[in-house]
Amino acid sequence: MTDITDWDQLAEEVRKRCQELFDKVWGELNRMADVLNDAASHFDWVGVLFPIPKLIWDGLTSDDVERAIDKFNNEIRPQLEQKAKDVVADITKVVGTLAGDPPGLKRLSFDYAACREKLVYPAPSIQSEIQQLGKSWKGQAFAAYSVAAGEQVKAMSDAALAMERAADMTNKGAAKILQLWVDLNDKLIGGLVDVAKLLSDATTVDKILSLEIPVVVSAIGDLIAFVQSIAKTLEDYWIGVGFADQLDWIKLNNGAIGLPHNTWPVIHPGEVDDISDPTDWGVVA
Amino acid sequence: MGDIGSFAVQSRELRQEGAEWQTRKQAVQDAHDLADNGVGKGYMFGYLANVAHLGEYHDTFISAVTDALADGVKTFDYMSAALTSAANAYDGADSTAAESAAHLKDRLPR
Numbered sequence: 001m002t003d004i005t006d007w008d009q010l011a012e013e014v015r016k017r018c019q020e021l022f023d024k025v026w027g028e029l030n031r032m033a034d035v036l037n038d039a040a041s042h043f044d045w046v047g048v049l050f051p052i053p054k055l056i057w058d059g060l061t062s063d064d065v066e067r068a069i070d071k072f073n074n075e076i077r078p079q080l081e082q083k084a085k086d087v088v089a090d091i092t093k094v095v096g097t098l099a100g101d102p103p104g105l106k107r108l109s110f111d112y113a114a115c116r117e118k119l120v121y122p123a124p125s126i127q128s129e130i131q132q133l134g135k136s137w138k139g140q141a142f143a144a145y146s147v148a149a150g151e152q153v154k155a156m157s158d159a160a161l162a163m164e165r166a167a168d169m170t171n172k173g174a175a176k177i178l179q180l181w182v183d184l185n186d187k188l189i190g191g192l193v194d195v196a197k198l199l200s201d202a203t204t205v206d207k208i209l210s211l212e213i214p215v216v217v218s219a220i221g222d223l224i225a226f227v228q229s230i231a232k233t234l235e236d237y238w239i240g241v242g243f244a245d246q247l248d249w250i251k252l253n254n255g256a257i258g259l260p261h262n263t264w265p266v267i268h269p270g271e272v273d274d275i276s277d278p279t280d281w282g283v284v285a
Numbered sequence: 286m287g288d289i290g291s292f293a294v295q296s297r298e299l300r301q302e303g304a305e306w307q308t309r310k311q312a313v314q315d316a317h318d319l320a321d322n323g324v325g326k327g328y329m330f331g332y333l334a335n336v337a338h339l340g341e342y343h344d345t346f347i348s349a350v351t352d353a354l355a356d357g358v359k360t361f362d363y364m365s366a367a368l369t370s371a372a373n374a375y376d377g378a379d380s381t382a383a384e385s386a387a388h389l390k391d392r393l394p395r
Contacts (some may be wrong), residue, residue, distance in 0.1 A: 100331025278374030
């Protein structure tokens with residue numbers, strides 16, 4: 001398994017895989033051409049010495065070699081070259097849709113988690129503070145303060161809840177992107193091995209003649225299928241996150257989780273008047 | 286605004302409570318600064334996530350919560366100042382003075 005930590009690294013890995021595909025396809029095609037050239041030149045040389053219509057060498061007739069050359073020139077080479085070019089273009093296009101910044105998202109998730117920690121205030125509860133204050137103070141101001149203080153401290157815990165969800169969702173998103181990037185690269189590596197094996201089997205004229213082009217073309221096509229399936233998985237994940245499964249971002253966005261309407265609670269103007277006026281504070285006798 | 290009288294023990298309770306709001310204010314300020322790091326960063330979720338508008342949801346939420354936390358900082362500043370001002374009005378010390386109600390209200394978010 002490869003270790004991919006950012007987009008540039010994934011892009012470089014995919015570029016390497018695509019280059020490997022080109023190298024493998026073009027390399028194997030050149031090797032097949034050499035096999036066929038060797039066989040053809042052998043028949044040319046023997047034909048000069050023995051000018052008879054049907055030569056047989058190594059179990060092959062000159063017709064077999066001609067048919068293999070025709071198949072190579074008219075079917076194998078053009079189809080495999082075209083397929084490799086098409087697949088690399090498709091991979092580049094689809095991989096572009098997998099872009100994102102998981103390391104950046106991870107950092108944000110840590111910030112959001114730290115934000116939540118700040119808001120979970122490690123102090124005596126506001127209720128105990130109010131109770132303590134009530135031993136010395138009473139009156140309209142104290143009553144107004146008691147209500148306002150409770151609401152204000154609750155806002156901290158409401159905001160903390162929202163930031164906890166945001167941290168969690170951001171972290172999960174980053175992890176999902178990273179996991180799919182690694183899966184993508186690993187599947188590309190595995191697919192290239194399959195393609196290489198199919199092509200490297202064609203080592204002789206008769207094997208070139210019997211090479212099943214659709215099977216090789218299909219194996220090359222599987223590479224883009226891998227990439228498309230990864231993109232689909234990520235798209236489904238985001239759609240699931242956004243619309244169907246958790247709805248957390250939507251709830252956070254509209255203030256259904258955390259602070260109501262995502263706004264800090266306003267102290268009622270009447271309470272502000274009372275709290276702000278020292279004469280509304282009454283001393284407990 | 287002048288002193289109402291000398292209630293040193295009681296006003297100390299108000300001052301302590303005012304100090305608690307200063308501590309809370311700092312906590313909310315720190316929280317604000319951390320949340321602010323995410324403003325406008327929804328693009329980090331990538332192209333496919335943003336097809337599902339997640340980047341927008343993230344950005345709208347983080348902007349709103351950052352603004353809310355900024356309002357929280359101002360509100361907590363008011364709470365602290367109001368308690369301290371009341372304490373000043375009651376403790377009878379010449380060196381301290383209560384803050385006017387209008388001035389206190391100016392500390393609140395608009």
